[in-house]
Amino acid sequence: MLKLNENYLKLPGSYLFAEIARRTAAYSEAHPDKRLIKLGIGDVTLPLPAASVEALKRAADEMGDKATFMGYGPYEGYGFLREAIVKNDYLPRGVEISPDELFISDGAKSDCGNIGDIFSEDCTVAVCDPVYPVYIDANAMAGRAGDYADGRWTNIVYMPCTAENGFFPELPGRVPDLIYLCFPNNPTGTAASKEQLRPWVDYANEHGSVILYDAAYRAYISDPELPRSIYEIPGAETCAIEFGSFSKTAGFTGTRCGWTVIPRALVRGGESLYDMWMRRQSTKYNGTAYVIQRAAEAIYSPEGRAQVAELIGYYMENARVIREGLASAGLEVYGGTDSPYIWFRAPEGQGSWEFFDRLLGEANVVTTPGAGFGPSGEGFIRLTAFGDAENTREAVGRIKAIL
Numbered sequence: 001m002l003k004l005n006e007n008y009l010k011l012p013g014s015y016l017f018a019e020i021a022r023r024t025a026a027y028s029e030a031h032p033d034k035r036l037i038k039l040g041i042g043d044v045t046l047p048l049p050a051a052s053v054e055a056l057k058r059a060a061d062e063m064g065d066k067a068t069f070m071g072y073g074p075y076e077g078y079g080f081l082r083e084a085i086v087k088n089d090y091l092p093r094g095v096e097i098s099p100d101e102l103f104i105s106d107g108a109k110s111d112c113g114n115i116g117d118i119f120s121e122d123c124t125v126a127v128c129d130p131v132y133p134v135y136i137d138a139n140a141m142a143g144r145a146g147d148y149a150d151g152r153w154t155n156i157v158y159m160p161c162t163a164e165n166g167f168f169p170e171l172p173g174r175v176p177d178l179i180y181l182c183f184p185n186n187p188t189g190t191a192a193s194k195e196q197l198r199p200w201v202d203y204a205n206e207h208g209s210v211i212l213y214d215a216a217y218r219a220y221i222s223d224p225e226l227p228r229s230i231y232e233i234p235g236a237e238t239c240a241i242e243f244g245s246f247s248k249t250a251g252f253t254g255t256r257c258g259w260t261v262i263p264r265a266l267v268r269g270g271e272s273l274y275d276m277w278m279r280r281q282s283t284k285y286n287g288t289a290y291v292i293q294r295a296a297e298a299i300y301s302p303e304g305r306a307q308v309a310e311l312i313g314y315y316m317e318n319a320r321v322i323r324e325g326l327a328s329a330g331l332e333v334y335g336g337t338d339s340p341y342i343w344f345r346a347p348e349g350q351g352s353w354e355f356f357d358r359l360l361g362e363a364n365v366v367t368t369p370g371a372g373f374g375p376s377g378e379g380f381i382r383l384t385a386f387g388d389a390e391n392t393r394e395a396v397g398r399i400k401a402i403l
């Protein structure tokens, strides 16, 4: 008899953002007269940079001409994009990875989840708590999380990130095989310094663990001293895989493009993880569309760079409005300086979902409840700076009004 992947049946409820969408839709249906402002899921609202749109059109024309038409692309992505990423995102930071250590993907989310394919089902996984739910859910689907009870998975190593430790985890007592780190952090909006990351790189090298470093929000770091990549830490090339994304940097949430770096020096059990991932990708993935890779490459042109800087400036101004607005109302607010996320404590000890419902029902503002990101997120709310500027100001005003 056919057997299902029972790991799926252990997953609690629905994916966090699907649950928020469900509650929001139910509220809208019951109150069609209310105008909701959505600052929940971190989805962008500005259009693609003009340079990317032009590149998309040019690439579409190439696809319509027999002389320039492109069929299957390289599994690891086109050289032009891998080279542009290395030249613009890594070399200026002193990181000497090669374009031949990069894989172009359809976004960081897919690769953060799919990377588990090259690791054993028995690997132990450590995550920050609170955490982007994809890391846990994907490992639960693969059978690595154990059982879900009382809001926790039995086999996941949770590393609390709280106001007390500055939202940066302590090294775990029990040595994990895989360690997910994300900085600037989703959801807490905290960025990590080189001094904070160095012990993690040393720890992973010493114990043979692999760090899975999600750098999707790197473009929002404003402090030049803070690292944009784990490879700014010496030794990371022998212990870390890094995920990058065009989603938040250049408005590609719907267009889909990202990358994964697997240094050639990263070897475990005598095997090259680059080679294993290449084997996986060439079997299960046929690459990101040529036109999309051209659109991504265009963000590194002089016009593209200026347009991206403007876009990031727009969202960071939203972040400032939210951060300062909520702080002026007496709330305990974090993030929003090197990150597009603002993390704040619900007033008067209210629970995350309780305050989420109040914000939805009384202020008509959609947020993300911190508890949805893990046990240590309880009592917090996350707001995104990716909204429309006018709506963001109005949302902050509405929140202040109900406090």
Ligand code: MLT
Pocket: 040, 041, 042, 043, 109, 132, 186
């Ligand atoms: C978020 O809101 O955490 C992100 O937008 C989700 C994602 O990038 O998949």
